Amino acid sequence: MRFALVNGERSEAAPKLQGCCLGCSQPMIAKCGTQRVRHWAHRGNRSCDPWWEPETLWHRDWKYQFPSEWQEVVRHDQKGEKHIADVMTENGLVIEFQHSHLPLHEKVAREGFYQSMVWVVDGTRLKGDHPRFLDGRRLFRPTHLNGVFTIADPKGCFPLAWLTCSMPVFFDFGHTGVSTDTSTAKTGVLWCLLPGRVEGCAVVVAVSPVMFMNAAQKRAWIIPVRAVMETVAAALRREREIAEREAWSSIYDRPQYRKRRSRSFRSFRRRSRF
Template structure:
């Protein structure tokens, strides 16, 4: 995790400092090495949140666009007491989960049911084939009445299959941490909307800045 509680304050990992998990309260160890980014770990490296995944630079580069109070927010289901740590929860209650690794569909569904008001931001650079496939599929996007919203007739030829049945918007980030020219389409995000008509789906294109701005101010 990026943050632990040190004297009750969300603090990033610093060597030798003792922190506590804001979810389960157990002691956390600051891991500051060269192999992985600085983070806090539970003893025995078992996270109290089974949904937690090791973070990459990509996760961190996204999270830092939001204020500290909105990062790694512990949410508790009032009925069951089930707790999870959302990557980001905006002040308007939108959960944003940044997903780098592969996720099994059962887990994806569980998280969508748990958080309800959420979107996924998916690292589109993890698999080499994903961006070339998207680029090719994009040639077949059809315009709609709305600007920057496109109709996709064969989404399974454009996007990774495991995201197509989602109940919430999926935002693909094909740029990741790569350097791109100003006119590179990877500077924009592509959002698969959870609206289907048979196989047909809709995709919205917007800039990263627009996404961060609208999620922050609640638009």
């Protein structure tokens, strides 16, 4: 972990410093070697939070963009369960950065525990992840909303394990950091897979890292999921209805139907004794 309590204050690891865990209050060891960034570890390297995972550089790059008091925030639920969120903004949005594979049951548990959260996933974990995305992206269909796309088969774009989340999943396919400072800001796009489907399609939103950071600082959400899903659903419904109407009218305009239509009208007139 980046922080431990030293004399009651959140402090970063430094040689010979004694600290206590933010989550369980047990003594922590300051790890200040040359191999990894300085951090705190429980004795025996076991964490008190089963959801905690060793941090990669990618993880830290992201986390360090946020104010330090938003990082590693201990959360409790009503049953007394306790976990340490990677980041929790002052508006109560939890941001979990995920590099390694996460079993489905843990994903569901974390979403249920934090409730107001988004995932940021390292999209370069497996060699095939980015090429698959580039390939699948060609099938994105733009909508009338800027940067919002639909895709009929998201399996062709994103890792299977992330397709069923109930929270937005932002895939980071390669920029190595974000910053609102324009001199160091990275260009790049985060691709957000929204939860749920509309008319059988998944909805994907392109967000710049700067937009992501600005939203996290100002609001309790990054993307207004419900509003986007409803708008896209209404547009797709309209599109489908128009296509269906056109298909029907093109069938009924065919000569054989025209003839049959007038025949049936004649017989109708006969039967009705006009």
